[in-house]
Amino acid sequence: MKDTRFAKVLIFINSLIPLTLLLWDTYRKQVGANPLEFVTRTTGMLTIVFLLVSLTVTPLRRITGANWLVKFRRMLGLYAFFYGFLHLMTYVSFDRFFKFKTIPADVAQRPFIAVGMVTFFLMVPLAITSTNKMVKRLGGKRWNRLHKLTYLAGVGGVLHYWMLVKSDTRIPLTFGFVLLVLLGYRLVMKYVPAKRATPSLFPQS
Amino acid sequence: MATKLGNNIKANEITDYKVYLNRRNFMRGAALAASATATTFLYRKLNPPPAEMPQGEKIETVTTKPVDDLAKSGFTVNEQLTPFEDITNYNNFYEFSTDKREVAGEAKGFVSRPWAVEVGGLVNKPKVFDLDELLKFAQEERVYRFRCVEGWSMVIPWIGFTLSRLIEKVEPTSQARYVSFQTLLDPKRMPNQRTTVLGWPYVEGLRLDEAMHPLAILATGLYGQVLPPQDGAPVRLVVPWKYGFKSIKSIVRISLVAEQPPTTWNTEGPSEYGFYSNVNPHVNHPRWSQATEHRIGEFSGRPTLMFNGYAEQVAHLYDGMDLRANF
Numbered sequence: 182m183k184d185t186r187f188a189k190v191l192i193f194i195n196s197l198i199p200l201t202l203l204l205w206d207t208y209r210k211q212v213g214a215n216p217l218e219f220v221t222r223t224t225g226m227l228t229i230v231f232l233l234v235s236l237t238v239t240p241l242r243r244i245t246g247a248n249w250l251v252k253f254r255r256m257l258g259l260y261a262f263f264y265g266f267l268h269l270m271t272y273v274s275f276d277r278f279f280k281f282k283t284i285p286a287d288v289a290q291r292p293f294i295a296v297g298m299v300t301f302f303l304m305v306p307l308a309i310t311s312t313n314k315m316v317k318r319l320g321g322k323r324w325n326r327l328h329k330l331t332y333l334a335g336v337g338g339v340l341h342y343w344m345l346v347k348s349d350t351r352i353p354l355t356f357g358f359v360l361l362v363l364l365g366y367r368l369v370m371k372y373v374p375a376k377r378a379t380p381s382l383f384p385q386s
Numbered sequence: 387m388a389t390k391l392g393n394n395i396k397a398n399e400i401t402d403y404k405v406y407l408n409r410r411n412f413m414r415g416a417a418l419a420a421s422a423t424a425t426t427f428l429y430r431k432l433n434p435p436p437a438e439m440p441q442g443e444k445i446e447t448v449t450t451k452p453v454d455d456l457a458k459s460g461f462t463v464n465e466q467l468t469p470f471e472d473i474t475n476y477n478n479f480y481e482f483s484t485d486k487r488e489v490a491g492e493a494k495g496f497v498s499r500p501w502a503v504e505v506g507g508l509v510n511k512p513k514v515f516d517l518d519e520l521l522k523f524a525q526e527e528r529v530y531r532f533r534c535v536e537g538w539s540m541v542i543p544w545i546g547f548t549l550s551r552l553i554e555k556v557e558p559t560s561q562a563r564y565v566s567f568q569t570l571l572d573p574k575r576m577p578n579q580r581t582t583v584l585g586w587p588y589v590e591g592l593r594l595d596e597a598m599h600p601l602a603i604l605a606t607g608l609y610g611q612v613l614p615p616q617d618g619a620p621v622r623l624v625v626p627w628k629y630g631f632k633s634i635k636s637i638v639r640i641s642l643v644a645e646q647p648p649t650t651w652n653t654e655g656p657s658e659y660g661f662y663s664n665v666n667p668h669v670n671h672p673r674w675s676q677a678t679e680h681r682i683g684e685f686s687g688r689p690t691l692m693f694n695g696y697a698e699q700v701a702h703l704y705d706g707m708d709l710r711a712n713f
Contacts, residue, residue: 187417190418195425198426198429202433213476214468214471214472214476214486214682214683215682217680219487223433290670290675291673291674291675292672293673347484347536348480348484348583348584349484
């Protein structure tokens, strides 16, 4: 894939499609009896999906040798943060009705919300340090170490979803399985001696 | 530009720059359209649009009592009714689907006639009632609040009859202290019973005095129409002062028993769902705040009322009981 710039546009637009459809469906009142719950659930799922997709980049790159894939990782990660932010906003606005004072008590009472909050705040430093400037400033090594937080965010996201579900845990368990494979791959690779020098993990572009 | 190929390419074989650009743009457009279609399809697959509105047949023989009596007894609440589309497209009925928006579609075509309800246990006159016999009990309209343990609520105009009438008919013996209820077990008609998301069949229970309370009804319809499958056709329990999951659907067996019977959600998560499960804003659930609720169709939250607003009618049933321990 030489046409990186166009590929980026392609991913950018496709990542916005779920949001567009969600807004369109809400506008047309096609989101069922409980729109608030629907919007919350959809944005939450999208956050996990984008987290998992961004965590797929490195294994895919190692397996296929398609190193240019790394150029899309930042955008995918930022989309995870973006949808996570929308998800948090639906909670603040619809679940709490902007009564900010009730949030601490609610977070303390409902552990799954606490897990979700922590997960979101784990993503904040990752979004802030996503620019080229910040990569340079931190230096590749430190930047890499910081961005290992993505693993924790993935675990937090899946745990948050799993804790919420009443009894049908099939979707959160599927997400969990995917995450396990992605993180497991990294663990295995760490202990399998590299045949050749692995290319640097931080974005080059 | 000099290339390794040198002069091997003839001038007429070189693609014109304009054509090259056009083709490039065309390819880009195609890639964009194809990927956008694929993404849209994937999103739609995972977030399907709600099913159409079902149309049932009318129940003709409904009697109505004077309005004053109704309000005092709790038989009618003077609150905005939840629209029929919402009541019939947003259902917790795990026998069909665990997705509330998908139950209506999955339950479409569910055959609930003929239907028999076996009433027995510690009674003098056990009897199997078929649906027509149940419909002979005086059918009334009851407008009840309905509060789900998940924090949402509705106001539903049920059609049904007082459960106590049915229980009196079979004459409970003096040992009978509880009533247990059971949903149909038939994975062919209730496809999600093939999964293990819950232990099947769904079972529920009430203390006998709760079951004999005039607010507890067996519902056979809503909005003047025969109960749609997704709402528990052809006959379901409605206990308005308890969380929605107590109001068991598609009942095939009612037994009078001496000991507290097992109930599905209590078996599933004893620390989260009690046997009583009375609506109680002071006892929180780890997943959902029970102090407030989201009334379907409204945007701001509203406070949840003790016993779902039926304290005047039912609080005496629990005199002297610690409702935090017996949640």
